[in-house]
Amino acid sequence: MFGTLRDFAQGFLGRGEATITVPSFDGALKPNQALERAETLLECDAPEDLATDGTKVYLADGMSLARFEGNGLTTLREFDRPITALACLRGGGIAVALDGREVRIYPDPVAPNPSAIFQGAGMRSVNALAPAGSEALFATDCSATRDVDEWAWDLMERGRSGRALRLDLKTKEITELASDLRYAFGACATDGSAIISESWRHRLIAVAPDGMSKIVLSHLPVYPSRISPAQGGGWWLTAFIARTQLVEFVLREPAYRKRMMAEIDPEYWIVPRLKSGKSFKEPMQGAHLKAMGVVKPWAPPRSYGLVIRLDASCKPMFSLHSRADGFNHGIVSAVESGGWLYMIAKGPRRVLRLPIEGLAKEFGA
Amino acid sequence: MSDVIISLEKATKLYAGVAAIEDVDFELRRGEIHALVGENGAGKSTLTKVMAGVVALTTGTMKVDGAKASPGTPLEARQFGVAMVFQENSLVPTMTVAQNLFLGQERFYNRLRGINIAAQQFLQSLNFDVSPTAIVSGLGAAKKQMVEIARAVLHNAKVIIFDEPTAALTPEERKYFFDLARDLKKRGVSIVFISHALEEALILADRITVLRDGKKIVTDDAYKFDRASIVKAMVGRDLSHTLYGVKKTTVRPAGERMLTIQNLKMAPMVKNNSLSIFAGQITGVFGLVGAGRTETFKIVAGVMKRDFFHGGDIVLRDKPVRYRVPAPAVKAGIAYVTEDRKVEGFFETTSIARNVYLGLLAKFPGGRGLLSRREQSASGAIWIKRLNVRAIGNEAKVIELSGGNQQKVVIAKSLIQEPDIIIFDEPTRGVDVGAIVEIHELINRLADEGKAVVVISSYLPEILGLSDRILVSRQGKVVEEFSALEATEEKIMYAAIH
Numbered sequence: 013m014f015g016t017l018r019d020f021a022q023g024f025l026g027r028g029e030a031t032i033t034v035p036s037f038d039g040a041l042k043p044n045q046a047l048e049r050a051e052t053l054l055e056c057d058a059p060e061d062l063a064t065d066g067t068k069v070y071l072a073d074g075m076s077l078a079r080f081e082g083n084g085l086t087t088l089r090e091f092d093r094p095i096t097a098l099a100c101l102r103g104g105g106i107a108v109a110l111d112g113r114e115v116r117i118y119p120d121p122v123a124p125n126p127s128a129i130f131q132g133a134g135m136r137s138v139n140a141l142a143p144a145g146s147e148a149l150f151a152t153d154c155s156a157t158r159d160v161d162e163w164a165w166d167l168m169e170r171g172r173s174g175r176a177l178r179l180d181l182k183t184k185e186i187t188e189l190a191s192d193l194r195y196a197f198g199a200c201a202t203d204g205s206a207i208i209s210e211s212w213r214h215r216l217i218a219v220a221p222d223g224m225s226k227i228v229l230s231h232l233p234v235y236p237s238r239i240s241p242a243q244g245g246g247w248w249l250t251a252f253i254a255r256t257q258l259v260e261f262v263l264r265e266p267a268y269r270k271r272m273m274a275e276i277d278p279e280y281w282i283v284p285r286l287k288s289g290k291s292f293k294e295p296m297q298g299a300h301l302k303a304m305g306v307v308k309p310w311a312p313p314r315s316y317g318l319v320i321r322l323d324a325s326c327k328p329m330f331s332l333h334s335r336a337d338g339f340n341h342g343i344v345s346a347v348e349s350g351g352w353l354y355m356i357a358k359g360p361r362r363v364l365r366l367p368i369e370g371l372a373k374e375f376g377a
Numbered sequence: 378m379s380d381v382i383i384s385l386e387k388a389t390k391l392y393a394g395v396a397a398i399e400d401v402d403f404e405l406r407r408g409e410i411h412a413l414v415g416e417n418g419a420g421k422s423t424l425t426k427v428m429a430g431v432v433a434l435t436t437g438t439m440k441v442d443g444a445k446a447s448p449g450t451p452l453e454a455r456q457f458g459v460a461m462v463f464q465e466n467s468l469v470p471t472m473t474v475a476q477n478l479f480l481g482q483e484r485f486y487n488r489l490r491g492i493n494i495a496a497q498q499f500l501q502s503l504n505f506d507v508s509p510t511a512i513v514s515g516l517g518a519a520k521k522q523m524v525e526i527a528r529a530v531l532h533n534a535k536v537i538i539f540d541e542p543t544a545a546l547t548p549e550e551r552k553y554f555f556d557l558a559r560d561l562k563k564r565g566v567s568i569v570f571i572s573h574a575l576e577e578a579l580i581l582a583d584r585i586t587v588l589r590d591g592k593k594i595v596t597d598d599a600y601k602f603d604r605a606s607i608v609k610a611m612v613g614r615d616l617s618h619t620l621y622g623v624k625k626t627t628v629r630p631a632g633e634r635m636l637t638i639q640n641l642k643m644a645p646m647v648k649n650n651s652l653s654i655f656a657g658q659i660t661g662v663f664g665l666v667g668a669g670r671t672e673t674f675k676i677v678a679g680v681m682k683r684d685f686f687h688g689g690d691i692v693l694r695d696k697p698v699r700y701r702v703p704a705p706a707v708k709a710g711i712a713y714v715t716e717d718r719k720v721e722g723f724f725e726t727t728s729i730a731r732n733v734y735l736g737l738l739a740k741f742p743g744g745r746g747l748l749s750r751r752e753q754s755a756s757g758a759i760w761i762k763r764l765n766v767r768a769i770g771n772e773a774k775v776i777e778l779s780g781g782n783q784q785k786v787v788i789a790k791s792l793i794q795e796p797d798i799i800i801f802d803e804p805t806r807g808v809d810v811g812a813i814v815e816i817h818e819l820i821n822r823l824a825d826e827g828k829a830v831v832v833i834s835s836y837l838p839e840i841l842g843l844s845d846r847i848l849v850s851r852q853g854k855v856v857e858e859f860s861a862l863e864a865t866e867e868k869i870m871y872a873a874i875h
Binding site: 038227257 | 631651652687846
């Protein structure tokens with residue numbers, strides 16, 4: 013009863029859980045257009061994830077697993093289901109998550125048969141994999157109720173069924189590290205712990221092997237997604253969309269959300285998008301975004317592109333943006349290899365590449 | 378009859394030997410709207426105050442209708458036909474509109490009904506929709522301004538001077554003010570107005586005068602200006618001769634995010650303001666008067682309160698906080714060094730030591746059991762030495778100190794609280810040059826020690842010389858962020874007024 017009263021009071025006064033505030037993009041998150049000058053390496057059908065073994069970069073594109081060789085792309089194998097996550101393992105192996113429900117381990121990318129298959133344990137939407145030493149993998153299962161592609165539904169339902177898992181390559185056991193996460197989307201190993209992106213809570217948490225978790229980065233103005241290690245220590249964190257007050261407002265209006273989900277074409281929901289600008293029916297179009305026919309870069313972003321460079325303690329150092337008037341939106345994966353940062357812009361379905369040298373200096377880190 | 382209604386020749390006004398305006402020649406033509414623009418401290422207000430009889434010229438002459446005039450009081454200026462509408466309006470809030478209109482013109486016998494009828498007729502003749510019986514404190518900013526204007530017209534003003542007339546107005550009210558100014562012009566009234574909003578000057582004025590550092594830079598027809606040329610004239614000082622001449626070549630990297638302000642609201646000054654403050658850095662906050670900078674940080678420090686409904690969030694070290702009074706903010710490590718030291722900064726008739734000790738006591742919201750005179754004396758002596766306060770002993774009264782040393786006492790009051798976030802609001806306003814350097818060194822030292830330092834300043838060279846990171850505030854929110862390496866006076870000013 014007290015909880016109900018508290019919720020009512022907070023909703024009435026706009027406080028606590030009912031605040032519709034968004035942190036600003038400032039300091040290391042100060043907007044720029046660095047992603048717009050990135051080289052477009054490839055335009056493909058359904059790019060989903062990238063992985064690197066330190067020398068080569070692998071791409072999960074729909075049901076295909078491919079490898080960048082020079083400036084070209086070689087398809088290594090096809091699966092019968094879409095790949096939802098990808099990771100390179102120590103010793104040359106590769107791990108792929110298929111349709112979010114199954115994780116297969118191959119001793120090498122072209123090996124005909126998997127050396128291990130992980131299934132069950134409630135896995136429904138595995139969307140990120142990361143090696144944890146030589147004997148395990150960390151995985152994030154974003155939602156127990158929605159598929160990987162249905163992230164907007166999960167957001168609107170205020171889903172909190174995400175999990176972080178540890179897949180033991182030796183014993184083939186699946187251990188649940190953390191549960192009740194609000195859309196787990198991205199994992200990385202550090203000192204035995206896993207750093208997990210919790211998108212709907214706009215934060216990163218470190219989960220120890222015993223399940224104890226602590227917040228390492230919070231109050232982000234974005235929905236964080238996959239993480240990968242950076243050369244020289246630290247991490248590359250992608251964020252597939254920026255938060256807006258409009259979406260925060262909608263998230264605090266359950267009746268509105270319910271009607272919107274029941275009556276309106278999902279294409280035109282007030283939710284973040286990986287790309288925008290196709291239809292005049294989209295919310296936050298027209299006058300909100302355009303002045304004299306030009307999209308305002310500072311307009312409320314329906315879609316956005318962002319990669320954040322974190323230091324070893326997960327403090328942002330600098331960030332690469334594609335703003336409201338840009339195209340390279342919906343960055344879901346970024347890996348560093350050979351002095352280049354490879355990224356997937358899922359909005360325009362592109363694989364991008366940007367030289368890393370000079371970025372830190374350019375952005376004053 | 379001459380085309381010029383007011384002229385000033387070689388007008389100079391010194392305050393304690395410092396020139397607020399120097400050798401300024403100014404002409405106001407009959408029936409023209411003349412805009413005065415310039416940075417804060419450029420001398421705009423002094424120039425208008427001279428015309429309105431608020432201050433007298435030190436040297437130089439002023440002529441009204443060709444005849445020499447030196448009004449010593451606003452009443453004398455009014456007799457010359459010059460009236461001024463101040464930014465902080467000069468109406469008596471507890472009186473009615475009619476009473477305010479006729480204030481100073483009372484007869485021996487006054488009939489309230491008669492005054493109300495006369496005021497009603499007069500307001501209608503000006504087409505002002507204000508009730509003569511309304512109490513002034515209940516009126517909005519625009520209506521108060523109407524009453525001020527009506528009072529000026531009632532006194533047969535030939536010249537009306539407006540100081541920041543649109544600062545407190547909504548866009549609709551602003552448009553109404555523009556129409557009103559044009560209407561007054563048609564009636565043959567000359568108007569001088571000060572504005573930081575350059576587009577207003579460009580739209581409304583016939584001629585524009587740009588002042589800088591107390592000197593007139595240029596006067597010309599408004600159509601010959603554009604925004605860029607005005608900005609250049611406003612800030613085009615030779616930096617090499619100023620105290621803050623050296624441009625930064627390195628900046629301190631951002632440390633931990635100490636404070637995040639999210640969508641903060643306090644009508645009408647703070648409008649959805651969001652920003653972050655980092656440890657180990659000086660964050661400069663620039664904005665023109667009325668940009669909501671001071672109010673934002675006063676809310677953070679618990680001096681002011683945000684809006685009750687949907688007032689936004691303040692997150693201190695990842696924890697939402699809301700301070701209704703300053704004491705818990707002080708306890709949490711936030712120190713606010715006020716811009717108005719004489720009113721809010723210290724008890725001027727008590728000693729330096731006691732003032733500093735009061736700063737320490739402020740850290741204990743529930744009070745402190747035992748007060749120690751010895752501790753008071755010792756802490757006073759320590760801080761006098763540390764901040765190099767020039768005074769005859771730590772028992773010297775603050776009122777006896779110079780502005781710079783008074784400011785150091787205010788700073789000492791805050792630093793004794795050992796804060797993690799220190800907000801300096803106009804830290805060198807009214808401070809002598811020597812003390813400015815010392816205060817700047819102190820601010821730099823605090824940042825080097827890892828404190829999160831905020832410097833709010835209206836003086837661009839100070840912002841550029843001190844800050845590692847510059848936030849530009851306009852109309853109640855931060856609109857732009859610059860690194861000190863990329864910032865220029867033109868860029869900052871453009872962001873502040875565009």
